[in-house]
Amino acid sequence: MSxxxxxxxxxxxxxxxxxxxxPKSAQRLAYHLLNGPDEEAKALAEAILALKEKIKLCSxxxxxxxxxxxxxxxxxxxxHSKICVVERALDILSLERTGKYxxxxxxxxxxxxxxxxxGPEDLRVKELLSRLQDGSVAEVIIATNPNVExxxxxxxxxxxxxxxxxxxxxxxxxxxxxxELEYADDLTLGQALENRREF
Amino acid sequence: MGTPRxxxxxxxxxxxTKLGEFDKILTIYTPEFGKLKAVAKGxxxxxxxxxxxxEPLTHSLMLLARGRNLDIVTQSETVNGFLALxxxxxRAACGLYILELIDSFTVEGGENRPLxxxxxxxxxxxxxxxxxxxILRYFELHLLHYLGYRPQLHRCVSxxxxxKPAVNFFSPSKGGILCPHCNSEENHHYEQTxxxxxxxxxxxxxxxxxxxxxxxxxxxxxxxxVRVKPELSRELEWVLQEYIRYLSQRELKSMTWLKEVKEKFxxxxxxxxxxxx
Numbered sequence: 001m002s003x004x005x006x007x008x009x010x011x012x013x014x015x016x017x018x019x020x021x022x023p024k025s026a027q028r029l030a031y032h033l034l035n036g037p038d039e040e041a042k043a044l045a046e047a048i049l050a051l052k053e054k055i056k057l058c059s060x061x062x063x064x065x066x067x068x069x070x071x072x073x074x075x076x077x078x079x080h081s082k083i084c085v086v087e088r089a090l091d092i093l094s095l096e097r098t099g100k101y102x103x104x105x106x107x108x109x110x111x112x113x114x115x116x117x118x119g120p121e122d123l124r125v126k127e128l129l130s131r132l133q134d135g136s137v138a139e140v141i142i143a144t145n146p147n148v149e150x151x152x153x154x155x156x157x158x159x160x161x162x163x164x165x166x167x168x169x170x171x172x173x174x175x176x177x178x179x180e181l182e183y184a185d186d187l188t189l190g191q192a193l194e195n196r197r198e199f
Numbered sequence: 200m201g202t203p204r205x206x207x208x209x210x211x212x213x214x215x216t217k218l219g220e221f222d223k224i225l226t227i228y229t230p231e232f233g234k235l236k237a238v239a240k241g242x243x244x245x246x247x248x249x250x251x252x253x254e255p256l257t258h259s260l261m262l263l264a265r266g267r268n269l270d271i272v273t274q275s276e277t278v279n280g281f282l283a284l285x286x287x288x289x290r291a292a293c294g295l296y297i298l299e300l301i302d303s304f305t306v307e308g309g310e311n312r313p314l315x316x317x318x319x320x321x322x323x324x325x326x327x328x329x330x331x332x333x334i335l336r337y338f339e340l341h342l343l344h345y346l347g348y349r350p351q352l353h354r355c356v357s358x359x360x361x362x363k364p365a366v367n368f369f370s371p372s373k374g375g376i377l378c379p380h381c382n383s384e385e386n387h388h389y390e391q392t393x394x395x396x397x398x399x400x401x402x403x404x405x406x407x408x409x410x411x412x413x414x415x416x417x418x419x420x421x422x423x424x425v426r427v428k429p430e431l432s433r434e435l436e437w438v439l440q441e442y443i444r445y446l447s448q449r450e451l452k453s454m455t456w457l458k459e460v461k462e463k464f465x466x467x468x469x470x471x472x473x474x475x476x
Contacts, residue, residue, distance in 0.1 A: 019219075019220065020219065020220050112456070114292065114295045114296070114299070114452055114453035114455075114456035114457070115214060115295065115298075115299055115452060115453060116452065117452035117455070119455070119456060119459065120459075147254055148254050148255045148256055148285060148291070148295075149255075149295075151285060151286075151291065152288065152291050152292070152295070155286075155287070155288040155291065156288060156460075159288060159463075159464055160463075176245040176246050178246055179245075179246045180248075183248035184251070185250060185251025185252045185254075185277050185280065186251075186277050186280045186282070187251050187277075187280050187282055187285070188250075188251050190282070
């Protein structure tokens with residue numbers, strides 16, 4: 001890309017690394033910033049820098065946060081006897097959007113994946129166990145993704161938490177809103193039928 | 200006449216990797232085309248029609264459209280989701296190990312129908328409550344057979360003389376058993392040449408050899424009935440896994456996980472999966 005000025009080429013290359021951005025979008029973004037006002041570019045650069053400088057992991061739940069402990073862990077109105085275990089910090093956003101959960105979280109930062117060589121020691125499992133030791137937690141809600149590897153993760157957690165005598169629950173499996181029965185897989189449909197509710 | 204634009208096949212999904220935001224690349228083992236890679240578009244969306252039908256450890260009937268690079272899965276229907284297997288930690292770990300073995304020992308496009316039948320049969324057997332650790336050894340032995348690495352267990356791989364009922368030696372690099380005489384010669388040669396290669400062979404008890412020979416030639420129903428003491432079971436595991444490690448030239452990651460599950464939860468209700476003493 002010798003016919004593009006070096007700083008522009010560099011920016012295009014950086015944008016290109018982001019998920020969902022191809023070479024064309026990267027070029028468009030770079031030229032948009034180049035042609036736009038200086039403040040816009042500065043604001044973006046500062047936002048990116050601040051993201052990396054100020055954001056850290058909450059020492060309690062390992063959520064990404066700019067306060068430590070994070071705002072959820074600090075909140076006294078939340079029910080600290082319930083811990084919802086999620087794979088990624090992003091999952092907290094989805095769960096919070098439902099507005100139905102008032103407990104706290106624990107982020108594992110990944111899932112057990114034998115094929116990729118990720119085991120429990122690479123995740124925040126030890127930290128979860130130490131949070132459960134003091135007896136203040138009454139329920140652990142396992143909210144891992146419903147796929148084979150995360151399922152392994154869920155079963156593993158169940159096995160190691162069980163001896164502590166804490167109630168373990170997991171998110172129900174069923175049909176997503178707006179889906180069609182015809183295309184549902186056996187596992188989902190079977191579980192949806194098993195766990196049906198009074199109408 | 201060009202080739203048809205779409206084709207049907209049955210297959211077992213070995214692996215998924217994410218592609219972009221919502222798509223997945225599947226590695227599928229099929230009877231007609233061997234291992235193949237295909238894209239499942241939108242499989243990560245919650246309302247995807249493919250979704251659960253293309254998870255690993257699922258036997259599905261698929262319709263694929265030919266693509267420029269990778270083919271595209273357009274429809275998929277589950278034949279068997281192996282639910283019993285997926286809902287048990289030990290069985291799921293075994294299942295993932297079996298899939299990784301198949302994935303690492305096969306190349307794309309190499310048709311091997313007996314291997315597909317073996318895989319399907321083993322996953323079915325693993326879903327039954329009677330299955331125990333023997334199933335992994337049985338699978339490993341027969342996998343090696345269908346791949347052309349069947350270990351020679353009846354004659355010495357060096358001098359071709361029939362093996363005597365004594366402690367013999369298994370040599371991964373020679374793909375079979377060495378008699379004590381040839382083994383000491385090999386060792387002598389090994390020491391003289393002072394190579395940096397790993398040790399060539401290790402001892403194999405008479406019982407282990409007998410069990411291996413039987414498993415190599417019988418069906419799973421018979422293999423399952425063999426009662427193996429824990430010590431012998433460990434020896435068999437070690438021999439086969441050393442051989443597999445030698446052939447694959449790398450550490451299988453799911454093997455480590457399987458061992459961890461076995462060790463960690465040995466005292467919990469996994470008991471039914473142990474080979475009876």
